[in-house]
Amino acid sequence: MTYIIGRISGVFGAVAALASLALILVIVFEVTSRYVLHAPTVWAFDVAYMLNGAIFVFAAALTLRLNQHVSVDIFSKAIPEKVFRAMEIVVYLLLILPAISLLTYAGWSEFFKSWATGEVETVSPWQPKIWPFRFVLAIGLTALWLQVLARIFAPAENTTQY
Numbered sequence: 001m002t003y004i005i006g007r008i009s010g011v012f013g014a015v016a017a018l019a020s021l022a023l024i025l026v027i028v029f030e031v032t033s034r035y036v037l038h039a040p041t042v043w044a045f046d047v048a049y050m051l052n053g054a055i056f057v058f059a060a061a062l063t064l065r066l067n068q069h070v071s072v073d074i075f076s077k078a079i080p081e082k083v084f085r086a087m088e089i090v091v092y093l094l095l096i097l098p099a100i101s102l103l104t105y106a107g108w109s110e111f112f113k114s115w116a117t118g119e120v121e122t123v124s125p126w127q128p129k130i131w132p133f134r135f136v137l138a139i140g141l142t143a144l145w146l147q148v149l150a151r152i153f154a155p156a157e158n159t160t161q162y
Contacts, residue, residue: 005150006065012143013062016055023051042126050133057140061147085155092152097145104145107138 030044063069076084111134113119120127 002150002154005146008143009061009065009147012058012140016058016062019051019055019058023048023055026051042124043128046121046124046126046128050136053133054136054140057137057144060140061143064144064147064151088155089152092148097148097152100141100145100148104138104141107134107141111135111138 026044026047030041030048033044034040079087111131114129114134115131119130121130
């Protein structure tokens with residue numbers, strides 16, 4: 001099961017990489033349009049922040065799978081591996097899993113609410129529907145939630161490369 005969750009995280013990581021390329025293209029288009037053609041876009045800011053949010057949540061699960069989140073290794077290296085693993089499981093069960101569960105629940109709740117009401121981004125002159133962005137956030141948070149479960153049942157992959 002952890003293998004399947006790891007593959008899901010890998011797919012979302014690849015999607016985050018593609019979204020990064022899309023973000024670069026949007027920013028280059030906006031800058032060119034604004035400063036070369038003197039015709040700024042009405043949509044670039046909204047697309048950019050939505051892509052940035054998608055990149056963040058889609059990359060989070062893969063980052064956890066590869067054990068690349070920021071951590072303080074000074075203390076963890078001084079503890080025997082079995083003790084550290086037991087502490088890690090307790091922290092993930094008591095702190096991280098409940099927090100990610102609440103965030104994921106809130107993400108899905110916000111998606112369904114915005115989808116049902118047809119909510120639009122009110123700050124933007126473009127006023128896009130907001131539910132696609134919230135859907136992406138909910139999916140990304142779900143992938144992270146699954147990866148947290150996988151981390152509880154199996155340690156992170158060893159990513160040390162020399």
